[in-house]
Amino acid sequence: MTRYLASRFAGMAIVMLLVATLVFFITRLAPGDPAAVMLGDQATAADIAKLRTSYGLDKPLPVQFAYWLGELVHGNLGQSIFLQRPVTQALLERAEPTFFLTLFSIFIATLIGVPCGIIAAVWRGRIIDQFFSGFAMLGASIPSFWFGLILMQIFAVGLGWFPVAGYGDPGVPLSERLHHLVLPSIVLGVVNSALILRFTRASMLDVLGDDHIRTARAKGLSEASVILRHALRNALIPVITVLGLTFALLIGGAIVTETVFGLPGVGNLVVSAVLRRDYPVIQGALLVIAGLYVLINLAIDLLYLVVDPRVKY
Amino acid sequence: MNTVATVPMTRAPSRSPSAIIVRKLFRRKLVLAGAAILVVLTLLALFAPWVTPYDPMAMKISDRIQSPRLAHWFGTDELGRDVFSRVVFGARYSLMIGALVVLISVTGGVLLGLAAGFFRRLDGPIMRFVDAMMSFPDILLAIALVAVLGASMTNVILALAIVYTPRVARVVRASTLVVRELLFIEAARALGVSTWRILFVHILNNIASPILVQATFIFAYAVLAEAGLSFLGVGVPPDLPTWGTMIASGQQFAHQAIWLVVFPGVAIVLSALSLQMVGDGFRDLLDPKLRKAM
Numbered sequence: 007m008t009r010y011l012a013s014r015f016a017g018m019a020i021v022m023l024l025v026a027t028l029v030f031f032i033t034r035l036a037p038g039d040p041a042a043v044m045l046g047d048q049a050t051a052a053d054i055a056k057l058r059t060s061y062g063l064d065k066p067l068p069v070q071f072a073y074w075l076g077e078l079v080h081g082n083l084g085q086s087i088f089l090q091r092p093v094t095q096a097l098l099e100r101a102e103p104t105f106f107l108t109l110f111s112i113f114i115a116t117l118i119g120v121p122c123g124i125i126a127a128v129w130r131g132r133i134i135d136q137f138f139s140g141f142a143m144l145g146a147s148i149p150s151f152w153f154g155l156i157l158m159q160i161f162a163v164g165l166g167w168f169p170v171a172g173y174g175d176p177g178v179p180l181s182e183r184l185h186h187l188v189l190p191s192i193v194l195g196v197v198n199s200a201l202i203l204r205f206t207r208a209s210m211l212d213v214l215g216d217d218h219i220r221t222a223r224a225k226g227l228s229e230a231s232v233i234l235r236h237a238l239r240n241a242l243i244p245v246i247t248v249l250g251l252t253f254a255l256l257i258g259g260a261i262v263t264e265t266v267f268g269l270p271g272v273g274n275l276v277v278s279a280v281l282r283r284d285y286p287v288i289q290g291a292l293l294v295i296a297g298l299y300v301l302i303n304l305a306i307d308l309l310y311l312v313v314d315p316r317v318k319y
Numbered sequence: 320m321n322t323v324a325t326v327p328m329t330r331a332p333s334r335s336p337s338a339i340i341v342r343k344l345f346r347r348k349l350v351l352a353g354a355a356i357l358v359v360l361t362l363l364a365l366f367a368p369w370v371t372p373y374d375p376m377a378m379k380i381s382d383r384i385q386s387p388r389l390a391h392w393f394g395t396d397e398l399g400r401d402v403f404s405r406v407v408f409g410a411r412y413s414l415m416i417g418a419l420v421v422l423i424s425v426t427g428g429v430l431l432g433l434a435a436g437f438f439r440r441l442d443g444p445i446m447r448f449v450d451a452m453m454s455f456p457d458i459l460l461a462i463a464l465v466a467v468l469g470a471s472m473t474n475v476i477l478a479l480a481i482v483y484t485p486r487v488a489r490v491v492r493a494s495t496l497v498v499r500e501l502l503f504i505e506a507a508r509a510l511g512v513s514t515w516r517i518l519f520v521h522i523l524n525n526i527a528s529p530i531l532v533q534a535t536f537i538f539a540y541a542v543l544a545e546a547g548l549s550f551l552g553v554g555v556p557p558d559l560p561t562w563g564t565m566i567a568s569g570q571q572f573a574h575q576a577i578w579l580v581v582f583p584g585v586a587i588v589l590s591a592l593s594l595q596m597v598g599d600g601f602r603d604l605l606d607p608k609l610r611k612a613m
Binding site: 259 | 447448450451452454455456457458459460462463464465466467468539543546547550551552553566570573574577580581584587588591592595596599
């Protein structure tokens with residue numbers, strides 16, 4: 007177990023080092039001088055030279071990379087050019103809406119995906135199964151930003167049930183701020199429930215064919231007990247993996263959805279950083295999100311140990 | 320063995336294994352429906368200048384923001400341009416971008432995956448690189464790449480191809496690992512067939528199906544991602560009528576002209592859905608375990 011953990015952490019460290027290397031070199035792919043690109047057309051030669059020196063861009067690439075890595079180890083993601091503050095601070099300030107949006111969305115996605123997946127598997131081949139399978143396929147084909155725009159027009163602009171956009175003033179109570187997240191969470195949750203639904207269905211079908219289910223039925227247990235106690239508990243183990251995958255999809259979806267609903271989250275920060283070519287912010291966001299993804303996947307692997315006593319590392 | 324010997328050879332010589340798969344594939348209603356939608360969309364894209372009643376770029380301010388009617392099936396936009404013509408021309412750009420992304424990412428992914436799966440020494444380094452690439456959410460990596468490379472159609476294609484190459488590489492590597500151990504590869508080696516020939520003829524031929532399945536899904540993802548990038552303003556230039564740019568420019572008028580957003584969106588959904596229908600049917604056909612579950 008300790009050995010497994012050690013090897014997993016070592017593997018994670020290698021992947022994170024590679025991620026950091028990729029992030030550093032991606033921003034260096036820019037044609038021309040990054041300082042000139044960051045400052046735009048209006049910049050004078052003196053401004054560009056100043057930025058080059060302050061960001062160490064005048065030094066050789068390996069030196070820049072070593073310095074950047076050194077700063078990273080100390081938790082310093084650099085300074086935003088446009089926002090005039092550390093990237094870490096900018097990310098933390100924007101974390102709240104993104105955190106709650108991701109949390110609510112994954113909750114909604116699970117709430118839709120798991121029960122519908124079970125129903126589809128239990129009534130396999132019937133109309134209800136075809137309906138849910140069709141829904142899952144449709145969910146995977148709908149762009150979240152488009153779905154968001156349509157729902158916004160109907161429920162926020164038309165019916166006035168939800169605020170149209172934004173996250174409320176900074177002083178308003180949390181409950182009011184969270185009210186702004188209801189519609190975006192429904193959008194992301196519904197779109198991302200597709201994957202969970204498909205996985206739950208496939209996993210349930212797999213388990214329902216097992217011998218222990220036949221035994222449970224032979225013992226005369228009620229169908230509800232067979233499905234909910236005996237099948238579902240085993241079927242949910244692979245579904246945990248899909249929650250990790252959904253997290254990655256949700257972050258991608260959140261970037262676009264935040265823009266649609268004008269939420270001041272990390273996604274919105276990234277998009278504005280891209281439009282302003284604020285490279286330190288782009289680098290920082292890429293690194294933090296990829297790091298979170300790697301950590302969540304590790305946590306899921308470890309969760310298997312708790313959920314499934316058969317899994318031993 | 321006796322049974323095998325006495326079975327008469329009834330199979331027509333022209334029916335190859337891939338022909339049988341295609342035949343079985345198109346027997347599925349879902350695949351057939353998906354393929355039919357795809358064919359219609361492709362034909363519309365190919366013959367756009369002859370199908371569309373108006374020039375997609377032609378502005379007529381006196382006709383601006385008109386709801387769908389006989390003269391303009393999908394209405395007109397804020398500059399009086401015909402939305403139907405723009406949606407049809409949009410198919411050209413969106414499907415072309417999707418197809419090119421598939422072409423590049425499959426080529427790159429096949430090369431990386433074959434190398435990782437066949438040459439043990441390359442497996443570790445290539446797959447760690449693939450793992451690292453796959454730690455970024457697709458759209459985030461694509462946004463960052465376009466931000467760095469600059470927003471243009473070529474760079475959007477390049478960025479999305481870079482994003483999806485690791486996905487193909489993973490599938491190709493997994494399939495190569497299985498096929499590499501099969502007897503016919505050993506036989507080919509014993510016969511003195513060159514490594515290149517083994518890789519690109521014998522192995523590639525045998526892993527073509529999972530690659531095709533993956534290609535179909537990547538096509539769908541690429542169409543969706545391109546629309547997302549263009550919507551965010553970091554994709555193709557806004558003057559090109561792709562479905563994403565149409566929704567982006569239509570959103571500020573959505574409260575009075577919802578059709579500006581609805582029709583390009585339906586086009587995105589239809590194309591992604593049809594690709595997933597074909598891909599799903601194909602995957603289920605190849606996977607006996609899933610076939611049982613269907």
